[in-house]
Amino acid sequence: MSEPKNVFQPTRQHIKTGNLSFLTKQVAEWQKLTKLIQPLLPQPEVWQVVCYQYGILTITGENQAMISQLGYLQKQYISQLSQISELRDLQKLQVRLRNQQQETETHKQSNKTTKSIEAATADMLQNAASFVSDPKLSQALLRLASNKK
Structure with a gap:
């Protein structure tokens, strides 16, 4: 098995900009991964990639039953997802519950700002x-x- 590649290696450019460009790149990559994995995971859940590092894909969902299903069938989903070129080094899925209420409060606060x-x-x-x-x-x-x- 090949050594997992860290896509998000900080460079000198990131140090100068306070890591804003680095973080922006990370978020864009995670959004891209979210679009790729969404159709392959249990439906009708809306899955969201929150991290992919060292072969571990961390995703969130709002439905505990769907999260449990994904956890139990992790090996099957890993074999499907690792077919995607961006996830070829995928070794493990971490699935977390995303709090709906917290998300809407965050949107309300961002609208106020x-x-x-x-x-x-x-x-x-x-x-x-x-x-x-x-x-x-x-x-x-x-x-x-x-x-x-």
């Missing part, structure tokens, strides 16, 4: 941007102060 910020906060962000030597960070602070996306 999209509202405009107070003028005092915008002034503080603009002042902070003038003191920062990193031009990208300065631009990000100015963009945040102006509430543009």
